[in-house]
Amino acid sequence: MEAIEYVRSVPRYLAVKALYRRLPGIVTSHAAVIRLRDVPEPKLPNDQWVRVHTRLCGICGSDLATVAAKGSPYFSPLLSFPFVLGHEVVGTLAMGTDGLPSGTRVVVEPALHCAVRGISLVCPSCERGDTGTCENITRGSIAPGIQTGYCRDTGGGWSRSFVAHPAQLYAVPDDLTDEEAALIEPFACSLHAVIRTALPTEATILVLGCGTIGLLTIAAIRALGFGNRVLASAKYPHQQEWARTLGATDIVPTGSGLYRAIPDATGALTFQPELGKPVLVGGVDVTFDCVGSSSSIDDAIRLTRSGGSVTLVGMPGIASGVDWTNIWHKELTVRGAYAYGVEKLDERSVKTFDLAMELMRRGAAPLGSLVTTRHRLADYRNAIRGALASGPNGSVKTVFEFPRD
Amino acid sequence: MDAYPDRSNLVEYVEDDRKRFLLHYGEGFLFERLPKGTRVIFPPPPFPGIRDVAQAIDNATEHPMECDPLSAQLRPGMKVTIVFDDISLTLPPLPKPDVRQIAIELLVKKLAAVGIDDIHLIGAIGLHRRMTPGELKSMLGARVYSQFHASGRLYNHDSEDHENLELLGVTEEGEHVELNRRAVESDLVIYVNLNLTSMDGGHKSLSTGISSYRSVYHHHNPQTLAHTRSLMDPRHSQLHSSLGRMGRIVNEHLNVFHIETTFNTSTFPTIFPFLQKREDDWSALDSINFHANRISAATLPRGLIRSIFHSMRASYAMTSVQAGKTDPVHRSTLDNIYRQQLVPIDGQCDILIAGTPYLGPYNVNSILNPLLVHCLMLGYMFNMYRNKPLVREGGVLILAHPMEYKFHAEHHPSYIELFERVLPETRDPQTIYERYEPELAANPKYLEMYRHGYAFHGVHGAYMWYWGAHALQHLAKVIVLKPQDARAVEAARRMGFDTAATMPEAVEKAQSVVGSNASITNFHWPPIFVCDVR
Ligand SMILES: [Zn+2]
Numbered sequence: 047m048e049a050i051e052y053v054r055s056v057p058r059y060l061a062v063k064a065l066y067r068r069l070p071g072i073v074t075s076h077a078a079v080i081r082l083r084d085v086p087e088p089k090l091p092n093d094q095w096v097r098v099h100t101r102l103c104g105i106c107g108s109d110l111a112t113v114a115a116k117g118s119p120y121f122s123p124l125l126s127f128p129f130v131l132g133h134e135v136v137g138t139l140a141m142g143t144d145g146l147p148s149g150t151r152v153v154v155e156p157a158l159h160c161a162v163r164g165i166s167l168v169c170p171s172c173e174r175g176d177t178g179t180c181e182n183i184t185r186g187s188i189a190p191g192i193q194t195g196y197c198r199d200t201g202g203g204w205s206r207s208f209v210a211h212p213a214q215l216y217a218v219p220d221d222l223t224d225e226e227a228a229l230i231e232p233f234a235c236s237l238h239a240v241i242r243t244a245l246p247t248e249a250t251i252l253v254l255g256c257g258t259i260g261l262l263t264i265a266a267i268r269a270l271g272f273g274n275r276v277l278a279s280a281k282y283p284h285q286q287e288w289a290r291t292l293g294a295t296d297i298v299p300t301g302s303g304l305y306r307a308i309p310d311a312t313g314a315l316t317f318q319p320e321l322g323k324p325v326l327v328g329g330v331d332v333t334f335d336c337v338g339s340s341s342s343i344d345d346a347i348r349l350t351r352s353g354g355s356v357t358l359v360g361m362p363g364i365a366s367g368v369d370w371t372n373i374w375h376k377e378l379t380v381r382g383a384y385a386y387g388v389e390k391l392d393e394r395s396v397k398t399f400d401l402a403m404e405l406m407r408r409g410a411a412p413l414g415s416l417v418t419t420r421h422r423l424a425d426y427r428n429a430i431r432g433a434l435a436s437g438p439n440g441s442v443k444t445v446f447e448f449p450r451d
Numbered sequence: 452m453d454a455y456p457d458r459s460n461l462v463e464y465v466e467d468d469r470k471r472f473l474l475h476y477g478e479g480f481l482f483e484r485l486p487k488g489t490r491v492i493f494p495p496p497p498f499p500g501i502r503d504v505a506q507a508i509d510n511a512t513e514h515p516m517e518c519d520p521l522s523a524q525l526r527p528g529m530k531v532t533i534v535f536d537d538i539s540l541t542l543p544p545l546p547k548p549d550v551r552q553i554a555i556e557l558l559v560k561k562l563a564a565v566g567i568d569d570i571h572l573i574g575a576i577g578l579h580r581r582m583t584p585g586e587l588k589s590m591l592g593a594r595v596y597s598q599f600h601a602s603g604r605l606y607n608h609d610s611e612d613h614e615n616l617e618l619l620g621v622t623e624e625g626e627h628v629e630l631n632r633r634a635v636e637s638d639l640v641i642y643v644n645l646n647l648t649s650m651d652g653g654h655k656s657l658s659t660g661i662s663s664y665r666s667v668y669h670h671h672n673p674q675t676l677a678h679t680r681s682l683m684d685p686r687h688s689q690l691h692s693s694l695g696r697m698g699r700i701v702n703e704h705l706n707v708f709h710i711e712t713t714f715n716t717s718t719f720p721t722i723f724p725f726l727q728k729r730e731d732d733w734s735a736l737d738s739i740n741f742h743a744n745r746i747s748a749a750t751l752p753r754g755l756i757r758s759i760f761h762s763m764r765a766s767y768a769m770t771s772v773q774a775g776k777t778d779p780v781h782r783s784t785l786d787n788i789y790r791q792q793l794v795p796i797d798g799q800c801d802i803l804i805a806g807t808p809y810l811g812p813y814n815v816n817s818i819l820n821p822l823l824v825h826c827l828m829l830g831y832m833f834n835m836y837r838n839k840p841l842v843r844e845g846g847v848l849i850l851a852h853p854m855e856y857k858f859h860a861e862h863h864p865s866y867i868e869l870f871e872r873v874l875p876e877t878r879d880p881q882t883i884y885e886r887y888e889p890e891l892a893a894n895p896k897y898l899e900m901y902r903h904g905y906a907f908h909g910v911h912g913a914y915m916w917y918w919g920a921h922a923l924q925h926l927a928k929v930i931v932l933k934p935q936d937a938r939a940v941e942a943a944r945r946m947g948f949d950t951a952a953t954m955p956e957a958v959e960k961a962q963s964v965v966g967s968n969a970s971i972t973n974f975h976w977p978p979i980f981v982c983d984v985r
């Protein structure tokens with residue numbers, strides 16, 4: 047079976063890291079950290095597990111950071127190598143077990159938490175329902191790994207088949223398309239980020255970056271019923287159009303243009319320090335950073351007013367050139383939002399995946415069309431290079447497709 | 452009255468013993484094979500709901516039964532008290548906005564329009580725990596809450612606040628009728644009722660909801676409950692005849708305008724469609740969702756699953772609303788409930804098998820402790836009949852439940868004493884009533900926790916025991932299927948129940964009592980429904 051595998055190799059990692067900016071093609075070259083390989087299908091870890099045949103699997107920002115060696119080395123000891131990438135996956139159950147009939151369309155909640163690992167004395171995170179931040183990700187019946195797509199034993203969605211624990215499976219209702227189903231995982235991330243962030247009624251919200259996760263964050267704000275003013279920072283025309291469709295009230299530029307647009311929109315005052323980017327007094331109340339680069343994190347904390355909050359949704363790395371004085375002087379709350387689990391919403395507790403499906407089914411947003419590009423696995427070079435350039439080339443979400451005939 | 456719909460298709464006989472059936476099992480589910488020949492009785496499908504609830508309520512109040520339209524009864528400067536059902540109804544909670552919110556917003560608007568501003572809203576908790584401010588706000592909506600709560604005009608009734616209770620009289624049978632003074636002194640009392648079962652509503656509403664322990668004492672006791680055949684059939688219930696006598700005295704002193712609402716059997720939210728269908732009608736999707744949820748329930752931590760379940764809202768739709776004088780209103784309500792819930796059944800069974808859901812009236816946002824399991828199954832589920840119980844006298848009940856040996860110390864403190872101290876000494880309801888109830892009722896700690904904390908009244912745990920009095924007498928044996936651990940087995944034994952680890956073992960144990968040719972019935976609930984057993 048063909049699969050895109052990540053190989054642990056320090057020289058390759060360093061080469062990609064050093065050369066990516068100048069030679070973007072390196073990520074899919076012979077020197078890359080990934081390769082398309084014929085691998086055996088992953089074994090079922092025990093008789094509870096089932097095999098899933100991939101229908102579609104998205105390419106996520108975190109996958110791209112991994113492929114381009116842009117991410118932090120933080121995760122490397124929490125993974126097991128080699129692994130097959132891919133965690134935004136909709137598939138078909140290849141086998142039935144204990145009442146789960148084969149042939150059913152499912153999405154996979156990728157977190158490999160206590161229940162999936164067969165650990166009955168669950169960790170405090172799982173006890174709270176924050177299965178995404180499980181503390182037992184290196185223990186139990188399978189090899190270390192935070193998620194399906196980062197674990198040696200499970201395989202991942204960038205191949206025709208992988209294995210999953212029933213606690214990871216959600217049946218996809220017939221009224222959701224495969225494209226929508228492939229977006230349930232990233233949409234759940236966005237919902238989680240919005241729910242975990244306090245959003246007062248009058249707050250002005252800034253969404254930095256309108257790639258998939260930025261657009262889904264706008265969709266999540268609206269789907270959850272928030273009527274707030276939402277400023278969307280989008281660079282490319284198709285992103286701006288999407289941001290508006292999904293409910294942004296204002297489109298603002300990216301980069302240095304933000305330092306004119308945000309003061310205009312919020313009445314903040316700008317001052318030019320001796321060196322570096324402008325300093326704002328005032329600004330937006332809440333910022334979602336959906337990029338995760340050093341400059342977007344720096345922009346986020348500069349553009350948020352005193353006492354406001356910044357939520358990091360996009361995967362950050364080791365940020366350099368971030369002026370922490372903003373956080374300190376303006377008493378900002380900066381929080382991370384990773385994955386999903388069980389959300390407390392009004393007085394209701396609901397699994398994020400169930401919520402994502404419920405909101406999608408209610409037609410909160412026409413999310414399926416965000417999947418703009420489909421590639422076969424064999425064409426992975428184009429797929430990955432295209433996804434890395436999704437802004438300039440007019441695409442949003444790229445997926446691998448696995449037609450069965 | 453229209454004829455009731457044909458319900459003969461709701462009874463199925465198991466032909467293939469490999470087929471499996473869903474049994475509620477606390478905050479989880481079992482999927483069990485039933486012996487060949489088992490009769491499975493399914494709940495009736497839901498009637499369509501009323502689309503415009505506010506308009507229907509308005510219409511009912513302006514075309515009431517046996518009294519003047521509400522607006523014609525209103526005069527500026529009147530003193531009005533609106534009493535509403537507490538959080539024990541409905542199960543699960545109604546989708547938002549709650550019908551109580553819709554009704555009360557409408558009433559408040561009507562009252563304000565004629566210049567009535569002396570309005571109190573009282574939660575009819577009876578001897579239940581008080582509702583928290585958050586629960587009141589969620590039930591009645593932010594508008595009503597902010598208008599009335601801060602100014603002290605929205606509150607829970609207090610059955611132990613003797614300053615604010617008034618004795619209206621004593622019935623011919625010697626029953627004290629004592630009610631909330633504010634209601635007694637009002638020119639008009641409006642009761643907003645949610646009628647999920649035929650047991651509730653009518654005269655029960657005021658006479659238990661805003662009365663005193665002294666009043667409730669007369670009908671919540673072992674003798675009355677043992678002569679209640681059944682709770683769901685007010686015509687043959689001593690509990691309800693007592694309430695009827697009290698109601699006549701209430702009507703002499705109070706001008707009561709009663710609003711009753713009924714609901715369909717659409718009990719579960721749309722994200723769990725499988726809970727609403729028969730196993731044969733499950734799509735592949737329902738089936739996988741069921742199993743995925745079953746696995747979640749088995750693998751996620753118990754506390755977490757509990758919070759997911761308890762925050763689940765029903766998809767109930769209101770099927771009727773009637774307003775006016777209590778008696779005609781309640782007659783119409785009962786007819787509407789029976790029309791939705793009644794399933795005619797031929798003959799009793801020897802062995803009754805039933806699952807136990809996670810939620811009863813007394814564990815909203817809490818734990819279904821062993822005493823509540825006893826009450827839910829032997830009290831309520833057993834009583835979901837008319838004419839004859841579904842299981843014959845001397846029969847066996849097999850109930851599926853993990854029976855976790857756990858109590859909510861804040862909500863059910865007196866239950867713990869009953870379970871730990873009283874039950875090891877006696878299980879006889881009459882002995883408990885005579886010897887232990889007075890202590891439990893007078894215990895100052897329980898009184899304090901009921902009045903100022905969020906505890907059920909000190910006697911409520913004993914009521915849970917009495918509530919099963921009829922079933923206890925009637926059944927030869929109760930078997931708990933799949934108690935979760937050794938402590939659960941201990942809890943079951945404490946209540947005099949046997950246990951079994953598997954369905955075949957449970958059936959075998961039951962057959963050793965009633966014989967190997969015993970007839971078996973599975974009462975496939977919830978949704979709540981009532982068997983009319985001939
Ligand atoms: Zn991702």
Ligand SMILES: [Zn+2]
Pocket residue numbers: 159160161168169170171172173177179180181182
């Ligand atoms: Zn964990």
